[in-house]
Amino acid sequence: MPARPIPVLTHVRRLMAATVVLALAACDGPQSTLNPAGVGAERIADLWWWMFGGAVVIWVLVIGLALYATRFGTGQHDVRKARLLIVGAGAVFPTIVLAGLLVWGLRLMPVLRPPTGTAAVRVEVEGLRWWWRVTYVTADGRRIPLANEIRLPVGQLAAFTLTSPDVIHSFWIPSLGGKMDMIPGRVTELALEPTRTGVFRGACAEYCGTSHALMQFGVEVMEPAAFDDWLAGQAAPAEPPASPEAERGQALFLAFGCGACHAVRGTPADGTIGPDLTHVGGRLTLGAGILPNDPDAFARWIGDTHEVKPDAEMPPFGMLPEADLRALALYLDGLT
Ligand code: CUA
16 A cells, blocks of 8 residues: 655644754753853843744744645736735845844844953963863963863853864853854954853864864853862862872872873973873863763773773873772872
């Protein structure tokens, strides 16, 4: 028996259901532009909802016209009315709508790019393969290095200076505001003002190579006093290992030459090629937003680096005995 054709209305219903499900699924979570937690993100979400509403109205009108034309208006058309429809709905209407959106978009620009002279927080971020070098610069000029994590005080403007040495990345915290490309040979800037506390996620929004999709970072918006405490903690050197096994981990870390690439301030490890690990155990995530922060994840990262993040510059140390991996993991996890 030949398959019966699916009625047009069934297609329409399915499409509408899929659209609503997709739209609602994107409304929540730590990386949603539609659940804004920043001044810029709020303006962008407003614009998005108006555009979405307008698109739904236009879609319903177009589908209605298509149904009318195929079901009911199959006789001869009045040429004058048809011309009017083409000129009115095909040229005049889109011109008015797009001009309105253009004006709205231009008026948003000053809000999305506020002057950063008064910014309370200054952060330099460098996009690397495939992680983020983050440096907080204090008012008195001190530089505090960390990696793959941004923390900000709520209600205060933060100014970001963005760079990349080789390929184009794009720095994006969807919950807080718009994104900005990191372009080799140029310095770009972004300003974000969080409006509520919470834990969010940032991501690279420009294809940059093999592990582009694994280039994320944790974001936490904190009360100003908690932020000041956190930053003071980041500026301090590392605590010494708290257990004999962690102490053995530190000895292995130094013996294997990890310090050629990584710094642990307060120890002889002072490399600058890879992420600063002084407080790595206290970060929201590991491996630039892709692993939880616990000893198992440290061991996995060190032993199976390229399974976890293909093409990462760090060589894997899978040849190490399990006990050594464990000791290293415990040492690093204790660097809070
Ligand atoms: Cu970095 Cu995509």
